[in-house]
Amino acid sequence: MEYPKVVVFDLDYTLWPCWCDTHISPPLRSKSTDVVVDKYGYELSFYKDVGDIFQDLQANGVLIVSASRTCAPAVAKKLLKLLHLNGEPAINHLDHMEWGTHSKKKHIARALEQFEEDIKFEDVILFDDEVRNKDVESIGCLFAHISNEKVGLNKIIYERALGEWRKKNKKRTKKSN
Template structure:
């Protein structure tokens, strides 16, 4: 693993990796688009897909052997899991379920502190070796644990990703 990256990068889902709230903006059943396996459709044809640079960023981190996790405060964890399992994205050159990027997925209605305490317990990774991307400023509460927090009010993109990495590198000095 590159020392330029944290050991673990954690992502919120809603408005961080995709532009919607999985528990209020879409309605099951979900199905893959016939035209694009990276797009999932809900009952009414609403598109669910990652923001533009997300898959490339996830692959970059995976290539650097960074553990990738999800921490999502959702009241519809079943929907989040279904969409991540249905969505096919290129991973190591072949289309695979998006869920394969993530070693730990914490998607349930709880505080981010609860999510991170579970992630820390399950991975054994120190909080200072974690970087968290989220669209809500209130979730910077994880900084109290020692996690580096990066606010992405417009979702994850290349610039916000690089800013988060720089912030983590600065915090570890």
């Protein structure tokens, strides 16, 4: 099975069910490797399929990037350090992180510059809950919408996006041959 070269994940309401600059108040502490507790006892975990999805991407050599517009990157980073995925802090699974209030097109362009290999926008999928970020399709990335904040990123959305990407990729490689 073909895989894209890079998968980019938004954080808030894509990987976890909150806005970390609004709902989370430091200091943060680990309740377990899966649960973080904030100052007021608010508990946060990743959506449940995130670990399996990361594992599948890594097993298939896909680079994993996070791209967030959060106003609290320090809080987000702390969460990524405290919350574990597949036995390791989540941050260790990320090949690159992008922050800032600008467009996800810019996030993605800047992320690709970090990698030695020449990666095309067509080889990137962005998973994100905000429809406005669908603008990444104008540069050739595939946009996968996370539509339900209760469920977040799950295997159904993931598999569907991979399927869609494979279809597009097939057409693309046919054209270039």
